[in-house]
Amino acid sequence: MPPIPGPEESAVTHTHPTPAAPQVTVRGEGRLEVEPELARFWLTVSARGGDRSAVLADLTRRNTEVLGLLRARGTAVGKVETGGFSIAPEPSRRGRGEQVRAYRGRVRIGVELTDLTVLGELVPELADREQTEVDGPWWELRPDSEAYAQARRLAVAEAVRRARAYAEALGTSLGSLLELSDAGLPEPGMPRGGGFAPMAVGYAAEEAGGAPVLDLEPQRRTVTAEVVARFTMLPPAL
Structure with missing residues (x-):
């Protein structure tokens, strides 16, 4: 007489499909559009002249002034990175040897804004500064944005609905979940090519002056998630 299986043994689910335990494997996708949470842009501060020391002094001064302007915005500016x-x-175009016509210096600064309401005022103010260029913005979500979790929940719900529809088409119902895995898509919110598609605008200023307020409309982000789920079904009566 074969031994009676214990509680742990009887609870084991066989992962191989059989006529008594058929399985269904489906994909589920979650997709939603959300407002961006961050705006990133690049600043390029330049200086040019015939004397290296003077160019370096001008560049240092302009860089310090720009950094001070960003720090004055407080928590609205999340990151500032050189x-x-x-x-x-x-x-020199006409001279020979090592003759120098001028010296050119540049500092490139990456800026992350966490408060998008200040963007329309801050970008023109920066671009209106002497020898300063602004490239951006690029709209993004925070790495821990709730939108990612919401997209995953939608993907799981879609997988359950799809599997249930297959089971109902066979006149049966789902049994238990055997496996749930990421389908290997890029991180939700990221396009398949990697990185966010930029919405970039360039600004430049040679001389300081009154900066207007620029109306910049945030570009909504598409967040996606995809899962693969495998379920058992109760044996259908075919």
Whole structure:
């Protein structure tokens, strides 16, 4: 007489489909459009002249002024990062050897705004500064945005609905969930090519002046998630 299985053994679910335990595997996708939560843009501060020390002094001053303007916005500015610095000679077009016509210096600054309401005022104010360029904005979501979790919940719900529809078409119902896995898509909110598709506008200013308020409309982000789910079904009466 075979031994009677214990509680743990009797609770084991067989993962291989059989006529007595058929299975259904489906994909579920969640997709929604949400307002962006962050705006990123790049600043390029420049200086040019015939004397290297003077160019460096001008560049340092302008960089300090821009950083002070950003810090004055308080918590509305989430991150400020220096992306690069350079100062290089421009060779003379007509001269020979190592003759230098001028020196050009640049500092590149990455800015992340967490309060989008200040964007329309801040961007023109920065672009109106002497020898300053602004590239952006790029609209994004926070890495821990609730939109990602919501898209995943929608994907799981869609997988359950789809599996249930298959089971009902066979005149039966679902049994239990065997497996749930990410379908291997990029992180929700990210396009398949990697990175957010930029919505960029360029601004530049040579001389300081009165900066207008610019009406910038945030670009809504599409957030997606996809899962693969495997369920058992009660044996259908075919």
